[in-house]
Amino acid sequence: RKKVIQFIEERILPANFGYALETAAFVCNNQITQRTIPETISDPFGEDEHLDKFLDGVSRSGRKGGRAALEIMFDACVLMKSETMVNNQPRSVGSSDMIDLGYRLSIASFLLSSEEKLRTEENDAGSSFWESFVPCTSKSSLSSLESLSKSLQEAEEEMANQQQPTFYASASSDTIASKKQPLEKHQVSLDAVTLWAERTAPLFSATLSTFMHYLLFPDKPYPPSRTPFLFPELGEHGSAIFGRGLSSQLFSFACMSRSLGGMWYRLYSSDHDGMSFNRLSNALLGYSGPTLVIIREQGGGTFGAFTSSTWKESADFYGNNDCFLFQLEPYTTVMRPRMGGSNNFMYCNPEARSKGYDKLPHGIGFGGTRTDKPRLFISEDFDTCFATSGDLTFVAGALLPPTKDGFARKHFEVDSIETWGVGGNEVVEAALGDRVKQRKIFESNIRKARLVDKAQFLDDFKNGLIESKAFVHRGQIDGRANNDDDKET
Numbered sequence: 001r002k003k004v005i006q007f008i009e010e011r012i013l014p015a016n017f018g019y020a021l022e023t024a025a026f027v028c029n030n031q032i033t034q035r036t037i038p039e040t041i042s043d044p045f046g047e048d049e050h051l052d053k054f055l056d057g058v059s060r061s062g063r064k065g066g067r068a069a070l071e072i073m074f075d076a077c078v079l080m081k082s083e084t085m086v087n088n089q090p091r092s093v094g095s096s097d098m099i100d101l102g103y104r105l106s107i108a109s110f111l112l113s114s115e116e117k118l119r120t121e122e123n124d125a126g127s128s129f130w131e132s133f134v135p136c137t138s139k140s141s142l143s144s145l146e147s148l149s150k151s152l153q154e155a156e157e158e159m160a161n162q163q164q165p166t167f168y169a170s171a172s173s174d175t176i177a178s179k180k181q182p183l184e185k186h187q188v189s190l191d192a193v194t195l196w197a198e199r200t201a202p203l204f205s206a207t208l209s210t211f212m213h214y215l216l217f218p219d220k221p222y223p224p225s226r227t228p229f230l231f232p233e234l235g236e237h238g239s240a241i242f243g244r245g246l247s248s249q250l251f252s253f254a255c256m257s258r259s260l261g262g263m264w265y266r267l268y269s270s271d272h273d274g275m276s277f278n279r280l281s282n283a284l285l286g287y288s289g290p291t292l293v294i295i296r297e298q299g300g301g302t303f304g305a306f307t308s309s310t311w312k313e314s315a316d317f318y319g320n321n322d323c324f325l326f327q328l329e330p331y332t333t334v335m336r337p338r339m340g341g342s343n344n345f346m347y348c349n350p351e352a353r354s355k356g357y358d359k360l361p362h363g364i365g366f367g368g369t370r371t372d373k374p375r376l377f378i379s380e381d382f383d384t385c386f387a388t389s390g391d392l393t394f395v396a397g398a399l400l401p402p403t404k405d406g407f408a409r410k411h412f413e414v415d416s417i418e419t420w421g422v423g424g425n426e427v428v429e430a431a432l433g434d435r436v437k438q439r440k441i442f443e444s445n446i447r448k449a450r451l452v453d454k455a456q457f458l459d460d461f462k463n464g465l466i467e468s469k470a471f472v473h474r475g476q477i478d479g480r481a482n483n484d485d486d487k488e489t
Contacts, residue, residue: 001218004115008108011134014101016080024075066205067194073208074190077101092187095152099145103251104135105207110231110246112214133246144248147332148201148255149186155196156188200334201255203229229254230261232422237266240416241296249302249328256326256334257306259290262424265432267291270417277363277380281350283419284311284364286438289431292420293364294328295378297412302328303387303399305366305376306422307346310434313353315360317370319345325366325376325394330401335394342367342392347374367393375399378417386411 009018077093111133188196197204206229213222222228232250234242242249253260266272268283284291290308297303307323323345325335337345347365349358356362365374368391375391376399377384387399388410400409421428 001115004111005215007130007133008111011130012108012111013104014080017076017101020076020079021072023079025072066197066202069205069208070193070197071190073098073101073105073205074193092189093193095149095156095186095188096145098188098193099148099152100135102204102207102255103145103248105211106229106231106251106254107133107135107246109207109210109214109229112211112218115218136243136247142248144252144329144332147329148252150330151200151332152188152193152196153186155199156192159189159192159195200332201252203227203258203261204255227258228261230258230424232261233263235263235265237264238269238272239266239418240269240271241294241302241418252328252332253292256324259308259322259423260292260306262422263428264292265421265428266418267421268417268419270414275382275414275417277350277378277382280378280417280419281313281348281364284348285313286435286442287311287421287431288434289421289427290322290423292422293378294418294420295412295414296416297400298415299401299409299412300330301399301401301412303376304328305346307366309346311346311348313348313350315349315354315358315370317344317347319343321345323366325397325399327397327399327401331398333397335397335399337393338395341394344369344374344391344393351380367391378414382414384411385414 074091074093077097078091081093081097206227209226210222210229213220213228231246232254234245234250267287268280270276270280273279273283288310290306291311292304292306294302294304303326305323305325307319309319309323312318321337323337327333344367347361347370349360349362351362354360360370361373361377361379363377363379363385365377367375368377368388373386375394376387379385389398389408390396398408400412402408421431423431
C-alpha cells in the first residue's frame with residue numbers, strides 16, 4: 001500500500017496537492033483567510049480542535065454533498081497556484097486545472113480501490129506496469145479534457161451574462177457580491193463549477209469523496225448511501241473510439257451518470273462487426289440493461305445517447321426519462337429530458353418489421369417525432385443519418401460540431417459506431433441473460449411459424465388451391481368418370 005500511495009503522490013496527483021488538500025479541507029474549512037499551512041497541524045490529533053477540523057474536513061469531502069466536495073477541490077486548485085487564499089475577494093481557477101484535478105483523482109481512486117488486483121497484474125506485467133496509469137498526455141486524451149474544460153467555461157459565461165449576485169468565496173463565506181465581475185479568460189468561479197457539475201457532470205465531485213474514502217478507510221466498504229466514482233473498465237473488449245484503459249474519454253462518461261461507471265460490455269462495434277444495421281439491431285434487441293450508443297462521425301464529432309430501457313422493435317417511441325443525449329467531442333455537453341416534455345425517448349423500427357408498409361423512418365432514433373424523424377437518427381443504410389439541436393423531449397443543444405464557417409450541421413456520415421452494455425458486472429450479466437432468453441423465444445416462434453406455414457401449404461396444395469401438375473391426373477380421372485356416367489344415363 002505504501003508503494004501505491006507513493007506512486008499516486010509522485011506520478012498521479014498534481015504537485016503540492018497534499019498541502020493544498022490539507023489546507024482546504026482540514027485547516028481553512030470555515031474561514032478563508034490569507035494564510036499558509038501552520039506548523040501546529042503537523043499532528044492533527046494533537047489537540048481536540050485539530051481533530052474536530054480533521055473530522056469535519058472528512059465529512060465535507062463526501063458526506064455533506066457534492067457542493068462541499070466541489071468547494072474543497074476548488075480551494076485546492078486555488079492553493080496549488082497561489083498558496084494563499086484571500087477572503088472577501090473574487091476567487092477563480094483555471095477551467096483546465098479543475099478538470100485535470102478531477103481526472104487525476106479518479107485515477108488515484110481506481111488505484112487505491114484495486115490494490116489487490118493490481119499486485120497480481122504487476123507480477124505478470126513487470127516493471128513497466130505502473131507507467132500505464134500515469135495520466136496520458138496524448139493529443140486525443142488532452143482533446144477530451146479540453147472538451148470538458150470548454151463546457152465548464154460556457155457555464156461561467158452563462159452566469160456572467162445573467163448578471164446575478166454570486167458567492168465569491170467559499171459556500172461558508174458571508175461575502176456576496178452585488179454583481180458578478182468578469183473573470184480572466186479560461187478562469188471560472190465556484191458557482192460556475194457547481195452549475196456545470198449539476199448539469200453536465202454530476203459525478204465529478206465524487207472523485208474527491210471516493211479518493212478520500214479509499215485513502216483513509218481502505219478496509220471499509222463504500223457507504224451504500226453515497227455514490228462512488230467508478231472508472232469505466234472495458235475488460236478484454238477493444239474499442240476504435242477509446243484509447244488506453246484509463247482514457248480521459250471514459251472519465252468524461254463516468255462523470256455523466258452513475259450507470260456509466262464500472263465494467264462495460266461491448267455489444268457491437270462497426271470496426272469489429274462491420275457496418276451492418278442487422279448486426280447492430282440484433283445486438284441491442286432484447287438487451288434489458290442500460291446501453292450507451294457512441295458515434296464518431298467523419299466531421300470530427302463524437303456523440304450519442306444513453307438509455308436504461310430494454311430495446312425492442314416498435315413503430316412507436318418508448319423508454320423512460322433515465323436517458324440522455326450527449327456530445328463528447330469537440331465539446332462536452334449533456335442533453336437530459338425536459339421537465340414535462342415529450343415521452344419520445346427511444347425508437348427502433350427496422351424495415352423488416354413492417355416490410356416498409358408503415359411509411360415511417362426505418363432505423364434507430366432518440367427524441368423528435370416519427371413524422372419529422374427523430375432528433376438523433378441512425379438509418380438502416382447509414383447514408384441518411386442526421387442529428388438536430390432541439391426537440392420536445394430533450395433540452396436543446398448541438399450534437400454535431402459546426403462547419404469551419406460556424407454554421408450548424410444536420411447530416412453526418414458515420415465513421416465508427418459502438419454500443420456498450422453498461423451498469424457494472426451484475427447488471428450486464430443479467431441483461432445478457434435476458435437477451436439470450438429473448439432470442440430463444442424469437443427462434444422458437446420462427447420454427448412454429450414455419451411448421452404452420454408448411455402444413456397450411458400442403459393442405460392448400462392437396463385441395464387444389466395451389467395449381468400443380470402433380471395433381472392434374474386426379475382432375476382428369478374425375479372428369480372421365482363423370483363423362484362415362486353421363487353417357488350411361
